[in-house]
Amino acid sequence: MFGTDTKGVYAIAPTPFLPDGAVDYASIDTMCDFYLDRGVDGLTILGILGEAPKLTPEESVAIVQRVLARFTKPVVVGVSAPGFAAMKALSGASMDAGAAGVMITPPAAMRTDDQIAGYYAQSVAQIGADVPFVLQDHPLVTTVQMSPGVIRRIVEENPSCVMLKHEDWPGLDKISTLRGWQAKGEMRPISILCGNGGLFLDFEMERGADGAMTGYAFPDMLVDLVKRHQAGDNEGMHALFDAHLPFLRYEHQSGIGLAVRKYVLMRRGAIAHANLRVPGPKMNDTTKAEVDGLLARLAKHDPRAAF
């Protein structure tokens, strides 16, 4: 299910909160059902989108357990932490609870190739070489820049690396380079799922990506998009993508974008409340009007946006 040949859509799930800031466990259940109903192939929790740094370790483990008790497809858990003790603890608890694997993002201080590769080697030594992991490449947020060569090095040095969460920007040629190496046998094949809000998912698929791992509030669109591409319907894929792009771009904004995303997920019935845990941005009336306007225009092309 989850491995180097994974294809499709892994939704990045938010963490639902009650209005008072407590974790909304009931909404975790409805959210899991929502994602399953929309046809995603897996779920990734406790990423940046999941407001992971705002959680206590106990809450993180409880959320992992609640999700795994409900979601019937593979679940990946973000275990990035400022120190290895926390990473190891969360990774162990997640695998014990039935997670398919974990996702690791390098800390901002990593600069040289040796530092980055060394960090992944140390991480694997901590969590265990038997735990499949996703390598997250997200320089816009982490400020860590990985050349294609250092990604290959991490993949080659760590057999438990099964997937790249690709969200470099711009990053199309990076996918081509990695796939080119694989085609020539110069790099072990891995799954590549794309994040970055999906802003280039159309071309990322054409460059050789296996699918998406992002939190766009219409995961069903992502599923359709990947299917159209797999069916060879590139025109259909672009048409669908282009219809969503105005809103997708809006939702992709740093900070406020997560508030927008939760608002739409709430409107779609996935979660009960849209609020973030403090401190976090809030949608003001202007933002809300802009989102409603975008959804109304989108609904002319895709009825799923009408609610």
Place this chain on the structure above:
Amino acid sequence: MFGTDTKGVYAIAPTPFLPDGAVDYASIDTMCDFYLDRGVDGLTILGILGEAPKLTPEESVAIVQRVLARFTKPVVVGVSAPGFAAMKALSGASMDAGAAGVMITPPAAMRTDDQIAGYYAQSVAQIGADVPFVLQDHPLVTTVQMSPGVIRRIVEENPSCVMLKHEDWPGLDKISTLRGWQAKGEMRPISILCGNGGLFLDFEMERGADGAMTGYAFPDMLVDLVKRHQAGDNEGMHALFDAHLPFLRYEHQSGIGLAVRKYVLMRRGAIAHANLRVPGPKMNDTTKAEVDGLLARLAKHDPRAAF
């Protein structure tokens, strides 16, 4: 013409080069004509897009003079430099040649409010308080983060600041905050033109921006968009914007985006050659095919993309 009440579109112009890397002065003339024909209200040269750091000071001055000899509307010259001697020299030469004003971007080392405001005070002391200047707020490239408060402070402390080139991301609420202060008389009115590739120009207009200052290869679309907004035709504005967004997003990529932009400007007849001065990214065949595909799809909505 150019001042605190400027509205419309200032195109950010590239610097055309011959295939051997020399400045292509003939293309400067055709490029000026192209922009005038497309109805822009002004031109900004020697910005990041203009590959300014790759030029010698002599080339910079020669380019300024060539543009000013041809272009019949206001021209703003980017004079950001690692030191004030170079800034002062280029600013003086530009104003002597007839520039309407200059644009200043803070260097990456600026962090605190005092540092940023101090840098602008020093810049004005160097170039002269009689030279109108544009304050560029572009954190994604400069890493300098300006709060609305520090922008207001710069505006209040420097009467020669006439315009904000707004390209924070996300930045919609920043426009609203500044316009709110102006409405309440808590800040001197200035012109706000938006950059950032135009990625949020639709909503930026609705938030109170006066227009665009960006290098999108279809400045005529930007002109139409601003006019539709000025005419109160918001639905028409969004429809036009949405049609261009798939390509606009593609062109907005850091690095390779400039190569794409020059390629389209070449295809549209503005300049003779698409190449950047080394070192700079080059479009490969895959990129070219993607651009051609995007333009073909765009041409169904906007015939200007058919060539």
Place this chain on the structure above:
Amino acid sequence: MFGTDTKGVYAIAPTPFLPDGAVDYASIDTMCDFYLDRGVDGLTILGILGEAPKLTPEESVAIVQRVLARFTKPVVVGVSAPGFAAMKALSGASMDAGAAGVMITPPAAMRTDDQIAGYYAQSVAQIGADVPFVLQDHPLVTTVQMSPGVIRRIVEENPSCVMLKHEDWPGLDKISTLRGWQAKGEMRPISILCGNGGLFLDFEMERGADGAMTGYAFPDMLVDLVKRHQAGDNEGMHALFDAHLPFLRYEHQSGIGLAVRKYVLMRRGAIAHANLRVPGPKMNDTTKAEVDGLLARLAKHDPRAAF
């Protein structure tokens, strides 16, 4: 004891580990006794020096409790964390256990004055306005740059801010500016203890600092230095400082410096083992020989370095 009028030396304590990486609780006791015997006025634990990010939350709380059960003078606990949930939990547990206050460092993403001041306001809202806190200003490590004005703003906006841990570099004029404001009644008085390894402690005292808060392996020298300054013996202060400077400078190195520090504390009998928790730098033979040579030279001036 601990408040806006605190003077003297607060030692930054390391976290002792057993060779297998477990927390060495027995060494916590001997370490507390060591610091008390050397005459320090307080202790700061779980700072950067204390390898805090490598600890699990449970370990952090257990260490706090162990220290507070043994150390008979004020203890400050570093509670900086990537999220407020963790900060609030550790702060609450520390105050419950009898800590005198907490220390808060802003995360690296903070840039503008508003962001920094806002972060401290949010922190106080989380931990409670009744918890005295130390404002840590350490740009070399955090990359957060605070102007004197933003420090004053934080002090004025948060009555529970009782102390500045000053470790900007260079930073002498910053102390003078803050003390100047206080003298003119333009800023509420606070205690200023200096860190940065003590590299400028001689002049920091002359500029108006109240003492030191740093982890130098000879806290007794710091105590003497502050006393000489308080007694008006500036020549004696400089002579003592200058004798220690060659080693102090060596110990101040980022990364390896902590290994050196623990090595000397072990040699002085404060802790049983010198090792850091992985991942962390290790002293090689060359480093060890350099340290031993430095101590031998220092011992000619200060017999405390002979062991």
Place this chain on the structure above:
Amino acid sequence: MFGTDTKGVYAIAPTPFLPDGAVDYASIDTMCDFYLDRGVDGLTILGILGEAPKLTPEESVAIVQRVLARFTKPVVVGVSAPGFAAMKALSGASMDAGAAGVMITPPAAMRTDDQIAGYYAQSVAQIGADVPFVLQDHPLVTTVQMSPGVIRRIVEENPSCVMLKHEDWPGLDKISTLRGWQAKGEMRPISILCGNGGLFLDFEMERGADGAMTGYAFPDMLVDLVKRHQAGDNEGMHALFDAHLPFLRYEHQSGIGLAVRKYVLMRRGAIAHANLRVPGPKMNDTTKAEVDGLLARLAKHDPRAAF
């Protein structure tokens, strides 16, 4: 004279200015004589210390020519610039005027090993493979972090790289690693001169450095220190170093340190005026008193500090 086997001291020279900010060409002559009289083996001009970014290109070339007309030993010219056109122009003018080589620092945006190595390859392509160059490794200022491996790669890929200006901090093990590779024939030998204000020059010599390239205002002390080390008198080397360390540390402060340095060079008769070109820090009365006190204490050990 200047090459992979260079040993000794290359002084980093400041740029002297008249009180009105104009270049003080007469002081360039006296400064050259000063450095020759103090026994340095070479000079490096137009580095960060030389306020290079504040100069116009014409001034830079004029300074190079003036120095080369006077100074009878090898001169290295810093040619780092935001773009290659400026680098190429200054490098060409410098070599034409008789410079021994140039020094190149990578721009702050360089992160991955490939980016850094690629930058040096491009630089060599611009300035010519026949121009000997110094690789400057100064992360504290540039934020560019070079692993030992990427330094070796640059050395191996570019035969015209003859020297490393080592100023990483901490950086002792980096010297050992490079020298270890050379001893095993795994890296071409190059000269290593150390900067970073000289703060670790004592141990850098013991680790295998060939000397110093830094701007400390007592270059004659650096010359003596290197000679003592070459003569095998390590105790004498440390004693000399330790005596200077209190002042050396003070002068090493970022920003204000250059003002201090120029002040001492003026007091020693090297240059006529101590002022920096604006914008730049100025010594206030407190700073001046601290410097005078430090020099008075130093003069008890080294009469060269009495003036």
